[in-house]
Amino acid sequence: MTALETYVERIPTTIYPDSELASVAVARDIVQLMQQRQAEGRPCVLGLATGSTPTRLYEELVRLHQEEGVSFQNVITFNLDEYYPMAPDSLQSYVRFMHEYLFDHIDIRPENVHIPDGTVSAGEVADFGRRYEQQIVAVGGIDLQILGIGRTGHIGFNEPGSGPASRTRLITLDQITRTDAASDFFGEENVPRRAITMGVGTILEARAIVLLAWGEGKAAVVKRMVEGAMTDSVPATYLQKHPHVRVILDEAAAAELTQRKTPWLASLPCAWQNEALERKAVTWLARHVEKPILKLTEEDYNEHGLSALLAEAGSAYEINIKIFNQLQHTITGWPGGKPNADDTHRPERASPFPKRVLIFSPHPDDDVISMGGTLLRLVDQGHDVHVAYQTSGNIAVFDDEAIRFAEFASSYEQAFQLQGAPTESLYQRVVESLQQKAPGQVDSPDVQLIKGLIRQGEARSACRYAGLPDDHAHFMNLPFYETGRVRKKPLGEEDIKLTMELLNQLQPHQIYAAGDLSDPHGTHRVCLAAIMQAVQRLKAQDTDWLKDCWVWLYRGAWQEWGIEQIEMAVPLSPQELTRKRRAIFKHQSQKDRPLFPGADQREFWQRAEERNRTTARLYDHLGLPEYEAIEAFVRWQY
Known part of the structure; x- marks a missing residue:
């Protein structure tokens, strides 16, 4: 290149x-x-x-x-x-x-x-x-x-x-x-x-x-x-x-x-027949001059480097209407498709209904943080929703949380005098292990297990709050993650096979996956690669159910899709945003202060709400309906 x-x-x-x-x-x-x-x-x-x-x-x-x-x-x-x-x-x-x-x-x-x-x-x-x-x-x-x-x-x-x-x-x-x-x-x-x-x-x-x-x-x-x-x-x-x-x-x-962002400002040749570039240019112009799209004038286009686009489109009115309609058609309150409705201009197809939906969550809380409102909508609207937690998330649990749960387990053993209990209590083993561990050192198997079970229990609790049956939460524990360290193994054959097996087992009509590649640990990147490679292999095998399956990518606590990229925008009411927050709160080990907050020191629910509200404000400023919050998705054409 x-x-x-x-x-x-x-x-x-x-x-x-x-x-x-x-x-x-x-x-x-x-x-x-x-x-x-x-x-x-x-x-x-x-x-x-x-x-x-x-x-x-x-x-x-x-x-x-x-x-x-x-x-x-x-x-x-x-x-x-x-x-x-x-x-x-x-x-x-x-x-x-x-x-x-x-x-x-x-x-x-x-x-x-x-x-x-x-x-x-x-x-x-x-x-x-x-x-x-x-x-x-x-x-x-x-x-x-x-x-x-x-x-x-x-x-x-x-x-x-x-x-x-x-x-x-x-x-x-x-x-x-x-x-x-x-x-x-x-x-x-x-x-x-x-x-x-x-x-x-x-x-x-x-x-x-x-x-x-x-x-x-x-x-x-x-x-x-x-x-x-x-x-x-x-x-x-x-x-x-x-x-x-x-x-x-x-x-x-x-x-x-x-x-890449504004090539017209550098006098670069632009292929204005490209709808994505058109949308990027018009939404940029509207934000730059602080006007709704339908109020943009020919002077606005000419004075800000977009005269070639205007010449291609014919008039400001025509390009304004075109882009406005494109954005309007991304908005839907029916992320699984609206039954018995004309879906010509809807982001999701109406049939089949209800759909079997599989939401992949790299960590045990990415589902509710990133698309909790959409998850709740899908369940409320009668779809068969499953969540697949790709990794255990065990390294993101504080040591004192592991001690607290080990103390509970040991107290339970003592209180009920369980047969076969070890002579040395779990609590003693965990405390001694953590006292001897240097910062960053790999946790003992006991501690890794406890931390993984903490995250698993929190994920189950969030699923129950959303209305999912217990057997609709799938804990994949992909091998690449299970090093006990921040540095993971490369994506392996077993990771891809496990993903293919789950896909074949559930045969979903809709897949949601994390397209947020700003995750500082790289886990999201590897998890997305596992899904993409699994889907591509199944496609190569001419898998029947995959021919009627759409894949939607969401983004997590680190980044949001650009307005010009969004293909499905799911609006949330104030009540739905509150329900999403409560689902996130079920992940108590990540509450108040996550172990790995990245550059943003706010809690994950705060980041998610601000991002969702910002997306809604952007739609509003461009002249679209005003909502409390919006979750955004991009479709992967595999």
């Missing part, structure tokens, strides 16, 4: 449909560079990054080594950074990360691996930094530097304030960076306050640089990096100085770039 460069972009960007394709392409580029250096009789020096962004890239490099015989014998690596202090065998150590994801699975020489040492004394860090720089120079410099980007605009751990001449050094982590890392350390209080990092100047000396960014959560900072002025408040903007830098994005991370 060729990067689309415009005058607003200060760094060349290449946008791929998804991070999978992008990671594979970058891996191929790296191998080509390695082989070129090998033919020249000299080593290939790579600068490597850590974090969730490059993991798929490393998996592809491992595959190329194991399945296609690619050798890393001539490769020398230098990693960007490491937390400080940090023992190399710690769970959160970048030494451990690199070995788990890459070095232990390829034939790289151990002496060719260089990672900042998180164990040196504070007084030795400066000398260590100078030696690290000298080692890079001694091997001829870095040929290709791989980067990610943090929400503060940091590259490596070069936080805001880092200048273009900065070198390898000890730095203090920004509060946002520590918040983003909290999930890896099971709480922000456990995140180190400092780190050793290559400097911006060190990075800029690499002969070539590739920066990777995935997901909606990176879209805002990517825009600042690619289109904004150079400033040390966003250190990544200094990449604009480099002559050979590329930014590799998926569609979600590119969403805020002018070429």
Whole structure:
């Protein structure tokens, strides 16, 4: 794919449909560079990054080594950074990360691996930094530097304030960076306050640089990096100085770039026959000039870069009516389809009725947080609704909650003198295990079981509140999740098979799945991949029931669909919003303060209500009916 460069972009960007394709392409580029250096009789020096962004890239490099015989014998690596202090065998150590994801699975020489040492004394860090720089120079410099980007605009751990001449050094982590890392350390209080990092100047000396960014959560900072002025408040903007830098994005991370969000403002050619682009342009214009769609004038279009759209449409009146009707047709109070009604302009078909509905929930509360109002509507309107909880969610339970439930279980054992009770009570085992556990360490099997049962019980309670029979709650416990750690295994064959089995068992007419890829732990992303791969396999098998099944994607507590993307908008009354909140409250272990809140410190019910109300206000401002709240969905055409 060729990067689309415009005058607003200060760094060349290449946008791929998804991070999978992008990671594979970058891996191929790296191998080509390695082989070129090998033919020249000299080593290939790579600068490597850590974090969730490059993991798929490393998996592809491992595959190329194991399945296609690619050798890393001539490769020398230098990693960007490491937390400080940090023992190399710690769970959160970048030494451990690199070995788990890459070095232990390829034939790289151990002496060719260089990672900042998180164990040196504070007084030795400066000398260590100078030696690290000298080692890079001694091997001829870095040929290709791989980067990610943090929400503060940091590259490596070069936080805001880092200048273009900065070198390898000890730095203090920004509060946002520590918040983003909290999930890896099971709480922000456990995140180190400092780190050793290559400097911006060190990075800029690499002969070539590739920066990777995935997901909606990176879209805002990517825009600042690619289109904004150079400033040390966003250190990544200094990449604009480099002559050979590329930014590799998926569609979600590119969403805020002018070429994707408002290409008409960059005088880019626009295919106005594309209805999605038309809707994006008209809704943007209405919001920009603060008018309902039906009040937009030809002057509004001409004065804001949309004269070509106006010329294509013929008149402002015609394009206004067209887009207004499109938005109006997304609104429905019947998410399962309205029986015996004309469904020509409805987002869901009327027949069959009632429908068998399967709602996939990545964690045990995503169903009610993200689409609780729609779930309640589906049940109230007589559909056969099932909920499939894809993971146990056990790591998101506080330790003291596990102790409380273990104490209850032990008291129950004692009170009723159950036969076969262990000589050492469950309570004692759990307390001792948690007292001996370091932050971020894997829970004991007892503790994992209890935490999983807590989440399972809460999910059942929410289902009962919504009116679902107990046997309509399905707990899949997908294997990829069950590591006891924030870092999960890659999606595996067993995960896909379990998903296919449930789909074949229920044979739904409607599937709802989480399309929210901003989840900071990546669980939503893997769960969606499991569903998509399962559906695609069933389609390839020409499965009969699938031919009459529609898939709707919702978004969770992190992000909402853009107004131009929404294909089904389910309005909620004040009473329905209250019922949704009560369903969320059934998840007591996540109430008041979730263990992994991400960057938003509000409770999940607060985020969900604000997002739903914001969507309703947006419809209202565009001239559509006024509602208390709206839940939004996009249909996946598989």
